[in-house]
Amino acid sequence: MCGRFTLTAETETIKFHFGIKTQNVNHSPRYNIAPGQDIPVIVNTSHKRTFTLMRWGLIPSWAKDKSISYKMINARAETIEQRPAFRESFFRRRCIIPTDGFYEWKKQNGKKLPMRIVLTDSRLYAFAGIWDSWTSPEGSSIFSCSIITTKANDCIKDIHDRMPVILAGEEEYKLWLEQSNPALLKELLKPYQGEMITYPVSPQVNSPKVDNPGCIKRVNNELSLF
Numbered sequence: 001m002c003g004r005f006t007l008t009a010e011t012e013t014i015k016f017h018f019g020i021k022t023q024n025v026n027h028s029p030r031y032n033i034a035p036g037q038d039i040p041v042i043v044n045t046s047h048k049r050t051f052t053l054m055r056w057g058l059i060p061s062w063a064k065d066k067s068i069s070y071k072m073i074n075a076r077a078e079t080i081e082q083r084p085a086f087r088e089s090f091f092r093r094r095c096i097i098p099t100d101g102f103y104e105w106k107k108q109n110g111k112k113l114p115m116r117i118v119l120t121d122s123r124l125y126a127f128a129g130i131w132d133s134w135t136s137p138e139g140s141s142i143f144s145c146s147i148i149t150t151k152a153n154d155c156i157k158d159i160h161d162r163m164p165v166i167l168a169g170e171e172e173y174k175l176w177l178e179q180s181n182p183a184l185l186k187e188l189l190k191p192y193q194g195e196m197i198t199y200p201v202s203p204q205v206n207s208p209k210v211d212n213p214g215c216i217k218r219v220n221n222e223l224s225l226f
Contacts, residue, residue, distance in 0.1 A: 001074050002127065002147045002164035004205060005033050005102035006116070006216060007040060009124055014098050015051065017124045018042055018173065023051040031215040032103075034208035035073040041095045041129060041145055044177040054095075058146035059134040060085045066134065069144055075130060077150040077165055077189035081182060086146065089130035091182065095145055096126035096173055101216065103205055106159045114205045115159055116216055119168065120195040128165040128176055128188060153191035155198060166192035 007014075008029040015023065020042060027040050038053040057069030068085075075086045100122060105112040119125060131145040148165045156163045165188070167173055172188060179185055199218045204210045 001149055001160070001162045002102055003035060003073065004208075005099045005127075005164075006031050007033065007099050008213075008216065009098075009100060011051075014040070014124065018051075018096070018098060018126070019049055019170070020051045021048040025051060025053050027051075029213075030211060031213055032205050032208065032211045036070065037208070039097065039145070041097050041131065042126070042173075042177075043095045043131065049177070052143075054131055055142055055144040056147075057144055058085065058089070058130065058132055059142055059144045060089075061132055061134055063134055066136070066142060072144075072146050074149045074162075074164075075146045077148050077186075080130070080148060080189070081186070086130060089132050089146075090185070091180075093131045094176055094185075095129040095131045096167060096176060097129045097145065097147060098124060098126050100124050102164060103201070104156065104160045104163075114201050114203060115198050116201045117156065117159075117163075117196055117198050120197055125169075126167045126173060128167055148189060150189055150191050153193065153196075155196040159198065163191065165189050166194075168192065168194060 011027045035056050039056045041054050042049050058072040059066050059069045080086045080090045101116050101118040106115050128148045129145045134142050149162045150165050152161050152163045205215045
């Protein structure tokens with residue numbers, strides 16, 4: 001699964017990396033992004049990439065109430081085109097979610113230790129995502145999204161059996177946002193095969209209320225490179 005991540009870059013850096021033409025938000029560095037919060041996403045509208053905010057936890061357009069979102073923070077790649085909550089969004093409403101790292105919790109000696117996972121060059125990349133729009137009984141609209149997950153690669157499997165789908169370059173961003181062939185889209189939903197680094201971080205990331213640079217600092221000299 002993917003339950004916490006980071007995006008420590010400034011807005012202009014994100015815009016340059018992802019080729020964003022319009023923006024509805026100015027982003028400040030985030031060190032502990034959690035479900036239920038509004039998160040930066042990139043969508044393709046009128047052949048332009050737009051940088052905007054959506055609630056993390058998808059609310060299908062047909063949902064009776066918004067509480068369902070807390071069960072919808074992740075969508076499994078293996079069944080995304082079959083699940084009623086995700087199917088139409090997979091076909092018609094895809095987004096990319098910019099990031100530079102995510103957290104998972106490793107079981108060790110009966111405890112869960114938080115680990116941060118980054119690409120070896122610490123560059124920006126994106127999670128594959130889907131989105132939807134829900135209208136409340138009062139008539140207000142909520143735009144929300146879900147991060148797609150797949151089985152863990154060799155780097156992550158000793159920490160968790162799932163990981164977010166990573167899109168690591170312009171070709172993959174373009175395909176995910178613009179392609180309409182479901183078979184080609186599914187080809188992108190595979191475990192990341194590039195090199196990654198995992199390292200232990202402070203237990204302060206356990207609380208979604210904590211969001212500061214201390215969250216991403218390594219707590220000792222342990223470091224694993226795959």
